[in-house]
Amino acid sequence: MSKSHTKHFLSLADISKEALREILDEAHRCKKARAGLPKGAVDANTPLSGHILAMLFEKSSTRTRFSFEVGMSQLGGSSISTSSNDMQLGRGESIEDTAKVLSRFVDAIMLRANDHNSLVALAQNATVPVINGLTDYNHPCQIMADLMTLEEKGRALKNLRLCWVGDGNNVAMSFINAAAKFGYQLVISTPDGYGPSGQMVDRARGEGAHIELIHDPVKACTFADVVIADTWVSMGDTDIEQRMRDLGDWQVNDDLMEVAANDALFLHCLPAHKGEEVTASVIDGAASVVFDEAENRLHAQKAILKWCLGK
Ligand code: CP
Ligand code: NVA
Numbered sequence: 001m002s003k004s005h006t007k008h009f010l011s012l013a014d015i016s017k018e019a020l021r022e023i024l025d026e027a028h029r030c031k032k033a034r035a036g037l038p039k040g041a042v043d044a045n046t047p048l049s050g051h052i053l054a055m056l057f058e059k060s061s062t063r064t065r066f067s068f069e070v071g072m073s074q075l076g077g078s079s080i081s082t083s084s085n086d087m088q089l090g091r092g093e094s095i096e097d098t099a100k101v102l103s104r105f106v107d108a109i110m111l112r113a114n115d116h117n118s119l120v121a122l123a124q125n126a127t128v129p130v131i132n133g134l135t136d137y138n139h140p141c142q143i144m145a146d147l148m149t150l151e152e153k154g155r156a157l158k159n160l161r162l163c164w165v166g167d168g169n170n171v172a173m174s175f176i177n178a179a180a181k182f183g184y185q186l187v188i189s190t191p192d193g194y195g196p197s198g199q200m201v202d203r204a205r206g207e208g209a210h211i212e213l214i215h216d217p218v219k220a221c222t223f224a225d226v227v228i229a230d231t232w233v234s235m236g237d238t239d240i241e242q243r244m245r246d247l248g249d250w251q252v253n254d255d256l257m258e259v260a261a262n263d264a265l266f267l268h269c270l271p272a273h274k275g276e277e278v279t280a281s282v283i284d285g286a287a288s289v290v291f292d293e294a295e296n297r298l299h300a301q302k303a304i305l306k307w308c309l310g311k
Contacts, residue, residue: 007308008123009131012140012174013203017181019307020144026303027148027296039070046076047311051107055081055133056089058114059235063270064133064141067297068110068305075302080106099125108308114236129308131301136170136236141304142269143174145296147182149289150226152296153265158183163224163260165189165217166250166277167243168196171230171269176200179209187212189220191246217250224260227252227287228267229277244276253279257287265289 012020034043053072055065065081072079084090089098099122102109108129113119116137123130132140147157161184164172168190176196179186188196188211201211214220221227232247233240257264266278266288274280283290305311 006123006127007129007310009129009140009304009308010119010123011132011138011177012143012181013177013200015181020178020181023144023300023303023307024148024151026306027144027300028151030302031296031299034074040073042076043074047306048072048075048077048107048309051075051077051309052105053077053079053108053110053305054102054106055079055110055112056084056087057081057112057133058084058118059112059134061112061133063294063297064110064112067301068133071298071302071305074298075305077107095121096125098122099130100127103127108305131304131308134170136234138173138177139171139269140174140177141297141301142171143178144300144304146175146228146267146269146293147178148296148300149267149293150265152292153289155225155265160184160225161187161223161261162226162228163187163189163221164228165221165252165256166229166247167194167232167234169230169234172196173200175228176204176209176211179204179211180207183210185210185212187214187220187224189214189217189250191215191250194246217256218259221256222259224264226265226267227257227260229272230269231271231273232277247277251277251279252282254281257282257285267293270294 055068069079095118103126110131110133111119111122112133113135116135119132119135173196175186205211229252232243264287266282268290272278272283
């Protein structure tokens, strides 16, 4: 595959709504097709047989690491996972050279990066598909799993009212990037100074996204079909005490869920900090679908891998 035709998965903003729909449909099919199989068993067809994925982590991970590794194995391929600190990258080898070298060994590369620019540089210099496993800017694989989970629970995405509560962070950004593609309404409630990039909100609105920024979390969550929280302190954030103070009123608790729709669902990408961004009563309660959401990382990413590799 020539470099210019390489299908990277870096941002939901840059992938067509048709392609994203196709990936989500394939994720549902993938999951249904292997119902009842042991987790280590390969899928009936093994489209990535003979393919190998490199996974590079600049930050910690549980779900992303395991779901990609298990996913590659179920697709008939294999993977190599490493912390970037254990590579020459950690001693100053450039991301550009790393991209060129890894492209000679593997069929696709997943990177979890501190700085989104590193991911872009990797993709610009790789001749194999590059997949975003989270950066400071966004987390597209996560949102594909989240949307899959909502559909699985019988919620059509078009006009569904999603309310993000807390820090306008990387996960929030991918919800913004996908809003116009799937047609859901997105309400974002953050303290002053924690809002998402205005430029990206404007871009999404320009593409037809329905996005409301509502400061007051109670107003924001009123009649929401889905309430979403994430940690107040993301990997790489250093101003921990300040964040705890500033975000304290943006906790998802029973009072907040009470104003949402009667059948509202609760999403959280995990890891969660009970008693901070969400109470135990909510995340362990009936509205919460967080473990289905975690499992769906596997199925959504298998569909992403197949799309990237043209399978
Ligand atoms: N949600 C998510 O990306 O989890 P990990 O940090 O464990 O990969
Ligand atoms: N916003 C969180 C997501 C973790 C999966 C972080 O970046 O740390």
